[in-house]
Amino acid sequence: MTSMDRRNFVHTTGAAVGAAALAPAILSGRGDQRVRLGIVGVGGRGTSLLELILRRADTDVTAISDIDPAALARAVDLVEQAGRRRPAGYHESEHDYEQLVLRDDVDAVIIATPWRWHAPMAVAAMRAGKRPGVEVPAAVTLAECWDLVNTSEATGVPCMLLENVCYRRDVAAVFRMVREGLFGELVHCRCGYQHDLREIKFHPGAEFGPGAEGEARWRTLHSVKRNGDLYPTHGIGPMATCLGVNAGNRFTVLTSMATKSRGLHQYAVARGGPAHPSARVTFALGDVVTTLIQCAGGETVVVTHDTNLPRPYSLGFRVQGTRGIWMDDGDVIYLEGVSERAHQWEPWAPYQERFDHPLWTRWAERATGAGHGGMDFFVVHAFVESVKRRVPPPIDVYDAAAWSAISELSERSVAEGGEPQAFPDFTRGRWVTRAPAFGLSDAF
């Protein structure tokens, strides 16, 4: 029996596939199915996902929505240049996506808009019976997390979070090693989003807000208004799959502390001068926000949000169990009884080769050249395949909610001086018996 048929999610528009999910012979029989996709948001991220979709023979892009007519036109052109039929375009208003999701020729919707739209758009898609694949984070607030869960349960339409880092090659191999018991019983994990975004939060120069470019148009405002972990999923996603969160485990409580806020102001002054409007803005976001999460299984996770200071990129992963420990900073591992020398790190590389995840072994060639070191291929692949097969996605609405909930819980804890905040149980108790769904085979 596979995990798929142990999941109690009922998808009203398709039969549960059960063991078929792990049976390539049967699955390949469905290779002729096509998925008709609508895409909402074709800025940098949406365009990148569109390009991956256009590489696939099993997808049609039937409709695209973006309030920026130029971005929309570029995306429509991309589809045509790929020899595909010209998709319908929506750009009249911020709510034009509501028309897109109603179209009969849309089976599923990719959402790659600013954060504030992720949950409302996913909710609209589900209400229209269309599966959303939503970019990270799935929601900004706890209320939105519940909106996603409630809507998915009420409509029977699954919602997938497009968390690409779960498919990073080293992360996927570590996930496999966790499943195979190499680390023993997991005890402690670390992760985060440590990425100097100053050139993205301000662009060009010291600009942000409506007159700026790229994500500086909207993303920076979250740093002005909010103080907490604004972007937890790239880190917590892979750790949650390792820890079996929502499938035998769950996050129970967190505390967060934020440092003072220095980086963004100093950057605005350095780039725009002290008289620049950006230099007179007070940024709420502390430069480093650290969150401690307790799990029902007795594990803890440290999550870091660090986007305002000069620093090399790192998601700061650490997976630690009763038999060993892996860290991506330095790419090192130690496994008791396996590592040759006691108390000494080993390089990760030989383990990568030995424990490469079956997904990568099978699909590496197609992943080559896809965004973010190939991992974007897998997250698109998983979304498209789960839609085609009408099975629950490997990263579902409960994952989307539990991972994204960290943001508001963290903001609350920071505001209350580190006061612990209880996680809602979005599964309403079903985490106890739910089985894992992520990364269990080489299919998707």
Place this chain on the structure above:
Amino acid sequence: MTSMDRRNFVHTTGAAVGAAALAPAILSGRGDQRVRLGIVGVGGRGTSLLELILRRADTDVTAISDIDPAALARAVDLVEQAGRRRPAGYHESEHDYEQLVLRDDVDAVIIATPWRWHAPMAVAAMRAGKRPGVEVPAAVTLAECWDLVNTSEATGVPCMLLENVCYRRDVAAVFRMVREGLFGELVHCRCGYQHDLREIKFHPGAEFGPGAEGEARWRTLHSVKRNGDLYPTHGIGPMATCLGVNAGNRFTVLTSMATKSRGLHQYAVARGGPAHPSARVTFALGDVVTTLIQCAGGETVVVTHDTNLPRPYSLGFRVQGTRGIWMDDGDVIYLEGVSERAHQWEPWAPYQERFDHPLWTRWAERATGAGHGGMDFFVVHAFVESVKRRVPPPIDVYDAAAWSAISELSERSVAEGGEPQAFPDFTRGRWVTRAPAFGLSDAF
């Protein structure tokens, strides 16, 4: 004006030396002074410190106390073998140290006993007018932290914490770089004690408690009874000096979370079998205890205690400011505008050479061969020199209290589900104006 004469500590038995502390010419004139030391506790650690003391020409060891007659005899022999006069020995009872500290031929007392004795012994020494140099941690409880502070203030006798890691070569260089502004304004630090102590907590085999050997005789009981950061100072000491704690800054609040406890039980079973008495013990200590500390200056510190699982040793340092970041895991650094490639780590080694602390530049030759990579030389040197010169020690009673207080605060937070715990202000408000004392010159 040096920091020394800005410190408001009054040492009743000696004049403040003021600027002399940084004037080698004057200081060298005191080279003929000798310090007469009593040593309490000559197990592994005390013996190691004794050997360093015996290398020095400016010390006499006049009395040694240990309840283990064999350990005492070995220590007394070591003194004689070094061509020194035979010291008096005390081993009659656990309270024999009370006689040692009263001796007229003892100026200062090194305390290297089990943790539970550190504070009472230091208090006894100060009451007798003898300066204690106390091993880490200085205290097990908050009440003991206050005992140290109150006694030092009432008697006017300084108390030094013998935190050797503050003098680790890379740590001292980073400290210098912090003082010189290379990291900009500090924002966030990390540290911890990540050391697989299973072979120390159980020795031999699965033994611990009175019948065991070495630290397994007493240290392991703390893991049976307590759940929190039992051993914070090796990590927090160096970060506290960088952050100016007790000298313009202070720790205000912490939260802690502990994982489940697996490592010690599993080790006891593996070494002693399931029927061994140690295998039937329930250990309170979570395998990984993570503590978040907020500072008055707006910085945060993550402190890790991780001593029950198989893992390579690491104190997990990270010093992060508005201009850059250093981590000892991987020995990497990034300084904006200094590092050649943006967003890319550099190896630490060239910085070690360039920013070697003046203490190391001056004393490296004497430090060679001293314990723990040479750093033990410096902590003994600092203690002896500050006693000789009758100046406050560079790591004082307020540091000892603030750093050691983490243990009970952490235990409380863990017990209360991560509830924030306020740090006592052991300086009673003087942290606002106190000047730093650690690592300011090449003298000690």
